[in-house]
Amino acid sequence: MANRDSSDFGPLSFFKAQHKAFASTLEQRRGQAGLIDGLLVQAWDSFDRNVEIQAEDMPPLACHKGCATCCTLRVTATAPEVLMIGRYVRWSDDRFKSIGIDLPTRIAEADTITRGLDETERVALRRRCPYIDDGVCLIYQVRPLACRGHASYDVRACVEAAAGRTAEIPYSGPHLTVRSLVQNAMQSSLRDAGLAFGLYELNHAVCIALQNDTCCEEWLSGADVFAAASVTELSTEEMEQTYDAIRAS
Numbered sequence: 001m002a003n004r005d006s007s008d009f010g011p012l013s014f015f016k017a018q019h020k021a022f023a024s025t026l027e028q029r030r031g032q033a034g035l036i037d038g039l040l041v042q043a044w045d046s047f048d049r050n051v052e053i054q055a056e057d058m059p060p061l062a063c064h065k066g067c068a069t070c071c072t073l074r075v076t077a078t079a080p081e082v083l084m085i086g087r088y089v090r091w092s093d094d095r096f097k098s099i100g101i102d103l104p105t106r107i108a109e110a111d112t113i114t115r116g117l118d119e120t121e122r123v124a125l126r127r128r129c130p131y132i133d134d135g136v137c138l139i140y141q142v143r144p145l146a147c148r149g150h151a152s153y154d155v156r157a158c159v160e161a162a163a164g165r166t167a168e169i170p171y172s173g174p175h176l177t178v179r180s181l182v183q184n185a186m187q188s189s190l191r192d193a194g195l196a197f198g199l200y201e202l203n204h205a206v207c208i209a210l211q212n213d214t215c216c217e218e219w220l221s222g223a224d225v226f227a228a229a230s231v232t233e234l235s236t237e238e239m240e241q242t243y244d245a246i247r248a249s
């Protein structure tokens, strides 16, 4: 994946290399709070580096600072991402409150309205993500891979889709593919390490993280602390079968 000219380093090899790197981080930082940072810095770096290479000859993206057109979609995230965002929201609370933003309350209100809605229902609701302020993502540095992998070549198509007039958005293939491979490799390595590896709806999961001071320790000990926020379109068994099939290939 990293070298576009190399015919023997395609998506499968990339997934396996990513899985090995995440497994190594898990082994070195097992049981430590720094595991979350180690996994995510690795995921974000790998995503950025490989998207840059894969998108080298592609047209420029329409995405830019201040455009939050797609930030009405349902966002899913892994447990390390939820824990990182929960920590960031706590740490930033005084700073945000000093400029009139009560982020925990916003997240709780969004969760009350969006809990249990599937992806289609969320699009129809057209409610903005609670992290958006004046067109800017307040948690940009720690936003989930799902948001990083969502990039478009045509802002007009995004606006039409957000208004429910079309579903045709020219998304960036490299962003979608690299996000999927990196995220699935991380989930697969979490599973091998005996940690909860599911995908969770972001508003609900972050509410759980903000209400539970020990959720990081509980997750590190193997508990599925965000189970109530699990997205159900893909079962745990289906995810496990997919990971096993990729690694056996």
Ligand code: SF4
Pocket: 068, 070, 071, 072, 075, 129, 130, 131, 132, 136, 137, 138, 139, 140, 143, 144, 147
């Ligand atoms: S987390 Fe940030 S980038 Fe993702 S949907 Fe919300 S505002 Fe947009």
